[in-house]
Amino acid sequence: MEAILLARLDEEGEQFTGEDPAEVLELEPDEAVVSVGPLEYDLTVRQVIGDELLVQGRVGCEVAFRCSRCAQEFSRRVGETHYMRSYELRDETESVDLTPDMREATLLAFPAYPVCTSACVGLCPTCGKDLNAGPCECKPAEESRWGGLDALKLD
Ligand SMILES: [Zn+2]
Numbered sequence: 001m002e003a004i005l006l007a008r009l010d011e012e013g014e015q016f017t018g019e020d021p022a023e024v025l026e027l028e029p030d031e032a033v034v035s036v037g038p039l040e041y042d043l044t045v046r047q048v049i050g051d052e053l054l055v056q057g058r059v060g061c062e063v064a065f066r067c068s069r070c071a072q073e074f075s076r077r078v079g080e081t082h083y084m085r086s087y088e089l090r091d092e093t094e095s096v097d098l099t100p101d102m103r104e105a106t107l108l109a110f111p112a113y114p115v116c117t118s119a120c121v122g123l124c125p126t127c128g129k130d131l132n133a134g135p136c137e138c139k140p141a142e143e144s145r146w147g148g149l150d151a152l153k154l155d
């Protein structure tokens with residue numbers, strides 16, 4: 001979003017609702033992230049006691065992730081629903097750019113290891129079957145791990 005021009009800001013506070021293209025997030029390529037929607041914001045901006053700009057509302061985006069356990073795609077909103085930032089205003093301050101903090105808050109909300117549901121049991125490490133759909137034919141994990149080692153030695 002464009003910087004807030006203090007001279008134009010309504011004394012009663014103003015609502016800023018809109019979206020910025022996902023590019024403003026400058027997200028590093030990540031194999032767990034399939035696609036990212038625009039950065040959406042719904043903010044109330046108010047100047048309080050003359051020298052502080054108070055920003056409250058919601059920021060975030062819709063993200064398609066690949067589950068780190070089962071590799072299925074799922075969508076989730078990422079961001080802050082109780083977003084609040086304040087900015088100290090100096091005499092020379094003419095405008096305040098809210099985008100860097102909105103970007104940071106949204107990026108911090110990205111999960112390091114996204115999972116489709118907390119109950120996701122993932123794929124069998126041996127046969128790759130999605131165990132959410134039911135058990136596979138493989139032997140218990142302990143045995144199959146040794147089996148994997150034996151297979152490696154043959155190479
Ligand atoms: Zn999953």
Ligand SMILES: [Zn+2]
Nearest residue numbers: 124127136138
């Ligand atoms: Zn299996």
